[in-house]
Amino acid sequence: MAYRETEKMRQRKAEARRRIVECTYECVAEGGFRSARITRIAGLAGVATGTIYRHFESREDLFAEIFRTATQKEVDKVAEALDTPGDATTRLENALRQFAERALRGPMMAWSLIAEPVDPKLEEERLVYRRAYAEHFERAIREGIAEGCIPDHDARQSSTCLVGAIAESLVGPLSPTLASQNSLTETDKNRLVDSIVRFCVQGLTGSRR
Amino acid sequence: MAYRETEKMRQRKAEARRRIVECTYECVAEGGFRSARITRIAGLAGVATGTIYRHFESREDLFAEIFRTATQKEVDKVAEALDTPGDATTRLENALRQFAERALRGPMMAWSLIAEPVDPKLEEERLVYRRAYAEHFERAIREGIAEGCIPDHDARQSSTCLVGAIAESLVGPLSPTLASQNSLTETDKNRLVDSIVRFCVQGLTGSRR
Numbered sequence: 001m002a003y004r005e006t007e008k009m010r011q012r013k014a015e016a017r018r019r020i021v022e023c024t025y026e027c028v029a030e031g032g033f034r035s036a037r038i039t040r041i042a043g044l045a046g047v048a049t050g051t052i053y054r055h056f057e058s059r060e061d062l063f064a065e066i067f068r069t070a071t072q073k074e075v076d077k078v079a080e081a082l083d084t085p086g087d088a089t090t091r092l093e094n095a096l097r098q099f100a101e102r103a104l105r106g107p108m109m110a111w112s113l114i115a116e117p118v119d120p121k122l123e124e125e126r127l128v129y130r131r132a133y134a135e136h137f138e139r140a141i142r143e144g145i146a147e148g149c150i151p152d153h154d155a156r157q158s159s160t161c162l163v164g165a166i167a168e169s170l171v172g173p174l175s176p177t178l179a180s181q182n183s184l185t186e187t188d189k190n191r192l193v194d195s196i197v198r199f200c201v202q203g204l205t206g207s208r209r
Numbered sequence: 210m211a212y213r214e215t216e217k218m219r220q221r222k223a224e225a226r227r228r229i230v231e232c233t234y235e236c237v238a239e240g241g242f243r244s245a246r247i248t249r250i251a252g253l254a255g256v257a258t259g260t261i262y263r264h265f266e267s268r269e270d271l272f273a274e275i276f277r278t279a280t281q282k283e284v285d286k287v288a289e290a291l292d293t294p295g296d297a298t299t300r301l302e303n304a305l306r307q308f309a310e311r312a313l314r315g316p317m318m319a320w321s322l323i324a325e326p327v328d329p330k331l332e333e334e335r336l337v338y339r340r341a342y343a344e345h346f347e348r349a350i351r352e353g354i355a356e357g358c359i360p361d362h363d364a365r366q367s368s369t370c371l372v373g374a375i376a377e378s379l380v381g382p383l384s385p386t387l388a389s390q391n392s393l394t395e396t397d398k399n400r401l402v403d404s405i406v407r408f409c410v411q412g413l414t415g416s417r418r
């Protein structure tokens with residue numbers, strides 16, 4: 001009987017944690033990390049604010065978990081897109097295109113993950129994940145060099161150029177303060193994605209797209 | 210007599226402020242914003258820590274001033290390099306090269322300005338300055354399009370690709386935690402700068418460099 005109660009409590013705790021994470025995610029996707037207040041999250045999750053701090057040491061730790069989960073999903077998507085059949089340039093093009101399109105479909109979350117000014121702890125996570133993206137790109141670039149569709153060059157270095165170019169060129173369009181986030185038409189978005197991809201692929205191959 | 214004393218005090222205050230700024234700069238250039246402690250700065254400047262807070266509301270405000278002054282200098286250098294004679298591609302190439310070379314010559318300061326995880330206030334300054342770099346690049350790209358040395362495309366968008374590509378590709382080499390900062394030979398540095406510039410110019414022109 002004692003055992004069953006403990007099991008039930010464990011389940012209840014896990015369920016509360018899941019709801020906290022889910023509601024934090026919603027808050028961030030709606031207004032960024034800055035606007036995700038603990039009281040608001042607690043209200044949405046139907047728990048006391050104290051409960052949040054039983055699951056997470058601090059607001060920063062909760063945010064770090066959201067950041068990691070959401071970013072890892074994007075990293076996995078890039079890895080998947082790079083893992084499809086086709087020559088390396090096409091795979092890189094698809095991965096970059098998909099990354100930008102996904103960001104523009106969830107602009108506030110993408111802004112929060114890519115560029116929102118956040119505390120140094122989260123900023124450090126960002127640096128780690130940027131390395132993760134770069135490593136996936138680097139592998140594909142090396143494959144492209146081996147296949148002959150990309151001229152021989154320092155793949156490690158150009159992989160970071162890709163990460164920087166795509167992230168930075170999305171900052172403006174995603175920025176909620178620049179107010180362009182909601183004013184982009186589908187045509188604008190397509191044009192934006194095309195031009196990011198063109199710059200990146202030209203940068204790698206040195207051939208006009 | 211009262212007037213003269215006030216004037217003297219004003220001069221002494223200005224001199225203390227100048228020393229505080231100078232010593233903060235030194236600390237940041239040596240170990241980044243994180244390691245620039247107020248007690249250390251006060252010691253170097255020969256003032257009480259309280260004096261620092263009479264000149265700056267907070268550590269963040271002092272850091273913001275250092276950040277702005279140091280970054281504005283780099284923005285001006287880019288603007289200057291873009292303003293020399295020659296075709297736009299060459300001017301862009303020179304400006305990018307100079308930016309990267311200067312960063313590699315003062316790696317800790319460059320790391321602090323470009324990528325060190327800092328508090329959100331400073332991070333917002335970073336976004337502002339990234340726009341400033343992009344605007345200078347954009348103007349030169351437009352000139353290149355008008356001159357015919359750069360194919361017609363969205364200059365605003367590609368200017369942000371340049372900013373992202375050059376900044377991100379310097380993060381690894383400059384990072385003090387990755388410990389590569391001091392292990393780069395002159396040949397490594399030249400190769401790195403060449404490959405960043407090549408990626409960027411190829412991205413803009415679509416012609417092999």
